[in-house]
Amino acid sequence: MGNGSYTDLLIIGAGPAGLMAACWAAQFQMQTRIIDQKPGRTPTGHADGLQSRSLEILDSFGIVDPILRKSVRHTEMAYWAMNESTGHIERRKRTPSLPGSSVYDQRLLNQGATEQVFLDYLHEMGVQVEYGTRARELTLSESNSETDHKVAVEVVSGKAQDGSETIHCRYLIACDGARGWTRNQLHVPVDKKLGESTWAVFDIVPITDFPDIRQSCAISSGDRGSMMTAPRENRLVRFYIHPKGDKELCNGQDTKHEPSLDELVSTADSLLKPYKLRYQHCDWYSLYSIKQQLVKQLRPHDRILLAGDAAHTHSPKAGQGMNVSMQDTYNLVWKLGAVITGAASSRVLETYESERRPVAEELLELDAQLVGAYEKDTGAAKRIETVRDQYSEFISGLGVTYGPSILVADQNAQGLVNNIKMGRRLDPFYVVNHAEGVSINLMTRLPSDGSWKLLVFAGDIRQPDLRGRLNSFAKTFCQQPLLPRLYEKRHGTRAGWLLETVLIHASPRTSVELLELPEMFHPFDETWGWDYTRVFTDEGSYSPGCRGAYDGYGIDKNTGCVVLCRPDQHVGWIGAMEDVTDLENYFSVFIDK
């Protein structure tokens, strides 16, 4: 082995999952390295669908704007099917995409542009992706100490072909793709679902009289096969050609022959009959075979975690791959950051498997149903639409709900709050900053900075009993052994988690003096003065279409409640104003005091 070096976290693979991991890791005081054997970022093509939840997550890091500006919005899905009597395809339906509960609809953009947004952010944070660096050998040490560097990876980089470096790390995240090196090293078994299928995909500037060319389409052309299209930036359109059963991709050719781009476009042209398709400019194309599979363990070793394609592979039919992959590491790294910085027990890492495996399983089920629908000779369009409708909340990523665990309390909060679901991300409703009078979507107050947010919905605090309950809440909070320490500074030996307290009352701004509220909602710093970003009211006039928080979340202004959002915006705990000890207990289970 070569020269040795040490890091807290090593990320193998700088695709979207690995880059998201690096973004998160940069929020914590730890050393992170990220390597990729490719010479640089994905130039173009590859995954291109960004679902609502992914955009919310990018927004939480402050990096969604360039994507919104460059991408194409997906707002409608058109279904086309063949008329058996004419042999021509016909439009069966145009369905508007339901906006769901997000401020973002789906977007389409080449993967390279999305990676660039991450790279720009990482550059600002002082993190450089080490491209052209390949992992060669994995060595695991026995140790019982949490702080030991138990994983060693020998890497070779383009610059040092002769020499090599051994990176010793405490944790390894493998985002190294469908044929992942890490998974092979560890011989991680996989569950195989559907068999292997071969796809053709190409991004061209189409020249066609097909009227829905600038919309997302599902086109089933009877026994000629089926196709999906999606509009893209710079006049591009993404085409997926789906072979039916074991049919060849390319009409009338030997099935052993690998079709050229021209042949693929010619196949697409035949699927569009009576419309014509040709092209001059191609941005990217690929033939690839997909096995639908899922690893048996997302954490095959206590220090090694698999994410993205390294954990699950499937067809591109639902536009999910990049999204679920990024959301894997978005789920993982705020936990890992806390373990590495000494803020939390490594028990929290168990929830990676328990929270993300059901998502991967649902993804594979959705994929199997969509593949089945596309396979149909007749009724495919209808069947595809039914499956998409049924899974719409999963497809947008907004429906993902994590089950009870040490990080999601096993509670029924109905009665306290009717429209917030345990384990699910918060919906975007509006509040007004008490000091500034500015109305904001509450989600923008939950940035991905490594802090938990305790949202105290204290109700109409002009009422003396509600004001009294708020004061008691604050007093009891400060008397707990753990909570005030989590609140005062980033917890852990090397600055991990923080617990931020945010008050959302329901009284007119002029009826309440901010500095008379409990100090935990306006902490003072001798240089930076009072913090004016922690008190909001629900009393305000929002723009049309914006709904206030109490109404939106279903919280009674005469009762109030307390909602804890994890650093990933998912709800971990809900309680009444009196349930402070229960909150203390929630954290005590997994936080090292």
Added chain:
Amino acid sequence: MGNGSYTDLLIIGAGPAGLMAACWAAQFQMQTRIIDQKPGRTPTGHADGLQSRSLEILDSFGIVDPILRKSVRHTEMAYWAMNESTGHIERRKRTPSLPGSSVYDQRLLNQGATEQVFLDYLHEMGVQVEYGTRARELTLSESNSETDHKVAVEVVSGKAQDGSETIHCRYLIACDGARGWTRNQLHVPVDKKLGESTWAVFDIVPITDFPDIRQSCAISSGDRGSMMTAPRENRLVRFYIHPKGDKELCNGQDTKHEPSLDELVSTADSLLKPYKLRYQHCDWYSLYSIKQQLVKQLRPHDRILLAGDAAHTHSPKAGQGMNVSMQDTYNLVWKLGAVITGAASSRVLETYESERRPVAEELLELDAQLVGAYEKDTGAAKRIETVRDQYSEFISGLGVTYGPSILVADQNAQGLVNNIKMGRRLDPFYVVNHAEGVSINLMTRLPSDGSWKLLVFAGDIRQPDLRGRLNSFAKTFCQQPLLPRLYEKRHGTRAGWLLETVLIHASPRTSVELLELPEMFHPFDETWGWDYTRVFTDEGSYSPGCRGAYDGYGIDKNTGCVVLCRPDQHVGWIGAMEDVTDLENYFSVFIDK
């Protein structure tokens, strides 16, 4: 004189006006240089108010996002005045800012951050500001040829203290500030309005119990004086202390003494009585004296144009300085770009004076009224509010309306279109892209790229007579001598203006085939296919609060009309579908064929 070099356009001064000029210039095929004697951009402080119209303009260059993310929104104005009997200030009113007709409200951010956004954009466009470069000598040649480099400016740069360079340019834009070098070289006379006044301004993190510290405030503290505050990014607050008459800035001190920051904060503290103010962190502060004045000519030489503070100065009371300055060059450079690239006659430059002088005059009038209001011992708060209300459309920049000229037709378009005003920028109403089904604010279809946009509101083209009128319009358009040439490619010897045609019909998308519409609305390119970005419909379901274009602009779907937007989004001409010859005549006046 030193070594000689040649450029089309020289911009002196890289403040907001100069940077805006460089942004615009980068849209045209010409050489531009921009110099500034400062060593680098404004670090912090200085102008900090960005009005709605300025944000729309930044958006039209695609660069507003970082400003929206970093800045503070101004949504309310609080008025405080002294209670004569207690000697304490009291809140008289909180007035929400009216959103006006823009999608943007006012924002507050230090000038350096705004300059950085321009610099990042210019860097991408390959333009570098030459900092540390000072103009030393101006020489003018006699010439009757438009293409001659009649202006020579000798400059010295930090790097070459011994040597110097003489930059020969066709046009010079002087954005070199209130004590501008260029203006002095040319001995341009000024009209003086109000006398000189001295201001104190500081950006601190305040530590205070004043409850409206995170809002914009006008505070008049009787004979103690008055003050304005505005909340800013990073917990900062901007304070302006306004001396009353010839009173000293600093209580109880010798008026000859220049007050320290501590003394200024102490004065502010006394103006806030009974509240207390102190600080530890100061970002920037300055004492400056302002003369209210306006140059007699904005174009003192046929090749030299003055903009921003070099043309007009005034107090900071209305938060206008940076905005009007940027809007000066935003008005100017799309015209200058056309002259330099050979697309237009230099006659269009006459409209710079005719369009911007009235704005500067109104600015000075507003300023005089606000200064007067702040001077009042009693009733100042009420008077300030009255003035702000009266000028609200001017303050936001949305009300600016250019009078008739060769670039603004002298027409009354009532009857054809009821809510679009000649000479004014278009309001943001919504349309749906015909091919993609995506709804957009129509203003986002008018980017600042140097093209004119001809908006053809053809009405409900399912009706045969309206379809016929649209076809006739297209046919007549293509038969004109000039219009089709302006439409086909960027006009001029070096690619200046373009005329883009955009169709906005009022029929359901499924009832109209895009490729069956006149070809001018879907031009074809052998490589890039058809252009799908030029046909929109008003038939769509917009988000709540979004209003459709026909309804918003007051256009009858059974009649239609044609609206021409200049490259700066202001309306230059309006006509019926039959008025094509009139449109041809409009352009013929100032376009060199």
